[in-house]
Amino acid sequence: MGTLDSKIALVTGSTGGIGGETARLMAREGAEVIVSGRNTEHGTAAVRAIADEGGSARFVPADLTDLASLRRLADAAGAVDILVNNAAVFPMGPTVGQDVESFDHSLAANIRAPYFLTAALVPGMIGRGGGSIVNISSMTASLGLPGLSVYSATKAALESLTRTWAAEFAPAGVRVNGVSPGPTGSDNVIAQMGKEALEQFATTTLLQRFAEPREIAEVILFLASDRSSYMTGATIAVDAGRTAV
Secondary structure, eight states, rough: OOOTTEEEEETTTTTSSSHHHHHHHHHTTTTTEEESSSSSHHHHHHHHEEEEOOOEEEEEEEEEESSHHHHHHHHHSOOOOOEEEEOOOOOOGGGGOHHHHHHHHHHHIIIIIHHHHHHHHHHHHHHHHHHEEEEOOOOOTTSOOOTOOHHHHHHHHHHHHHHHHHHHHHHGGGEEEEEEEEEEHHHHHHHHHHHHHHHHTTTSSTTSSOBHHHHHHHHHHHHHHHEEEEOOOOOOEEEETTOOO
């Protein structure tokens, strides 16, 4: 038996990277997984990979910066036991060069989307007497790094929501926790930073390397499952010690 047998899990941004690995791990643990993202081709491939391993998954396309698309995703997902708010954009650039359009887009993707998706799905969890929400933050929420002002601010806000939601939903048995990854070798991050720059940045961690997406997904799985039944309101740093010293 898996740790997530009979559970339904929605993982946003799960057509690849950390979200994709999380979806695969949850399916292996018995969950029926809803894969979501903007790219239908990648989503179909992710569902096929899960099915090839004997798991159960379906793909629901969604652009979470579009509230109508977000509502359609919530409706299609239905009775969700586990929600992983993973989808995000990763803007880079100096504050003095920040334009309003990309600023608003980042807030829509990284704060507004998880906020209203959670608001749409948590009433069902409350009605069923339990559930688990995992928000994916970043170590940049705790560090001052040049060029990441907007991204860092959105992730700090998400960590604040993790604490507030934990307090709001605990009486109904819904737990809310977060994961704060360090430098991770996902395709998206490598595409934006370049592998050489990512490797150089990873040398600032205590373990002197970047994480593989699977390593972050394992912690998400732990928080989503009953193995972490006495945890709520916590954000776990999975950053090779970068924020610890």
